[in-house]
Amino acid sequence: MAGFTVAVTAARRADELSALLQRKGAQVIAAPALRIVPLSDDQRLASVSDELARRPADVVIATTGIGFRGWIEACETWGTVEPLLASMRSSRLLARGPKAKGAIRAAGLTEEWSPPSESSAEVLDYLLEQGVTGLRVAIQLHGEPLPDFTAALRLAGADVVEVPVYRWTQPENVAPLDRLIEAVTCGGVDAVTFTSAPAAAGLLARARTTGRTGPLVEALRGDVLAMCVGPVTARPLMAHDIPTVWPERARIGAQVRKLTEELPARFPTLGVAGHRLRLRGHAVLVDGTVHTLSPTLMRLVRELARRPGQVLDRTRLLTCLGEDADAHAVETAVARLRTALGDARIIQTVVKRGYRLALDTHDCEPEL
Numbered sequence: 250m251a252g253f254t255v256a257v258t259a260a261r262r263a264d265e266l267s268a269l270l271q272r273k274g275a276q277v278i279a280a281p282a283l284r285i286v287p288l289s290d291d292q293r294l295a296s297v298s299d300e301l302a303r304r305p306a307d308v309v310i311a312t313t314g315i316g317f318r319g320w321i322e323a324c325e326t327w328g329t330v331e332p333l334l335a336s337m338r339s340s341r342l343l344a345r346g347p348k349a350k351g352a353i354r355a356a357g358l359t360e361e362w363s364p365p366s367e368s369s370a371e372v373l374d375y376l377l378e379q380g381v382t383g384l385r386v387a388i389q390l391h392g393e394p395l396p397d398f399t400a401a402l403r404l405a406g407a408d409v410v411e412v413p414v415y416r417w418t419q420p421e422n423v424a425p426l427d428r429l430i431e432a433v434t435c436g437g438v439d440a441v442t443f444t445s446a447p448a449a450a451g452l453l454a455r456a457r458t459t460g461r462t463g464p465l466v467e468a469l470r471g472d473v474l475a476m477c478v479g480p481v482t483a484r485p486l487m488a489h490d491i492p493t494v495w496p497e498r499a500r501i502g503a504q505v506r507k508l509t510e511e512l513p514a515r516f517p518t519l520g521v522a523g524h525r526l527r528l529r530g531h532a533v534l535v536d537g538t539v540h541t542l543s544p545t546l547m548r549l550v551r552e553l554a555r556r557p558g559q560v561l562d563r564t565r566l567l568t569c570l571g572e573d574a575d576a577h578a579v580e581t582a583v584a585r586l587r588t589a590l591g592d593a594r595i596i597q598t599v600v601k602r603g604y605r606l607a608l609d610t611h612d613c614e615p616e617l
Contacts, residue, residue, distance in 0.1 A: 252533070350363050440474040
């Protein structure tokens with residue numbers, strides 16, 4: 250991942266994700282796209298918990314580990330945890346994933362079932378197949394309402410009790426997030442990672458507030474890879490027709506491994522003047538050695554690499570150097586690029602025509 254810049258939008262576990270990416274060699278820009286607000290002092294949560302203690306639910310659904318633990322911890326502060334746990338021992342407990350399952354067990358309870366896909370949709374299918382008519386179903390929310398999920402249960406005849414353990418809101422300091430959005434829209438980022446749907450929605454919401462929705466969506470539909478931890482996380486992005494990628498297992502480690510496969514595959518490897526050139530977002534690897542380039546030189550080498558071996562005239566290359574550049578600036582930039590890459594032979598001058606990458610004859614096609 251050397252030569253790539255990756256944005257991290259997570260609120261929780263941002264340090265862990267950033268460290269994993271940095272160990273792979275990536276540069277990281279981190280800015281939380283949301284803030285988790287616990288509801289430990291919220292009257293609504295206390296009221297719902299007391300109600301469930303008095304009238305136990307037939308089914309309790311834990312959707313997240315942090316949310317279920319937060320629920321139990323809040324009741325501990327109020328001194329009402331024992332009645333709540335006693336009521337849950339008479340309920341069927343479902344866990345959306347392994348973290349929720351771990352939180353259930355840490356509370357001294359036992360789950361009935363957990364889907365292998367960690368999908369809310371599979372939990373819903375399981376309940377509907379079992380039948381919920383006349384049942385009281387409590388669902389621990391994970392930061393935002395689940396209108397489709399709860400509506401489907403109610404239509405099937407269930408009495409649904411929503412348990413709002415925490416909610417999402419925008420960060421207290423939005424300046425880092427604004428800088429992240431600016432970096433994405435200006436071409437300074439190669440991939441953006443998302444570990445929750447609210448983080449994806451939060452990024453889009455902040456862009457909308459600052460009038461940057463169009464440039465952000467355009468970047469994510471173009472050269473910037475949107476790497477999600479799973480399909481649920483990807484939904485707010487998919488609603489904007491943004492292509493998304495995620496690993497088979499919804500884990501941060503798997504997300505990083507998938508990113509290390511997907512991102513380099515977007516850039517060609519070329520045999521040039523006896524060297525192996527591997528383009529990155531903001532650097533070029535020459536025989537495995539990282540050569541970090543300025544944005545201008547990176548645009549120049551990327552333009553040459555788009556048509557490896559073909560001659561590009563000075564007028565075309567001039568577009569990489571900005572509006573104020575003149576024809577002489579191309580010669581200067583090529584000279585700087587040759588120096589930066591460590592071998593002047595990599596870029597060949599074709600007299601009176603322009604420049605090209607000195608593509609090796611046996612490498613007429615780039616490797617992907």
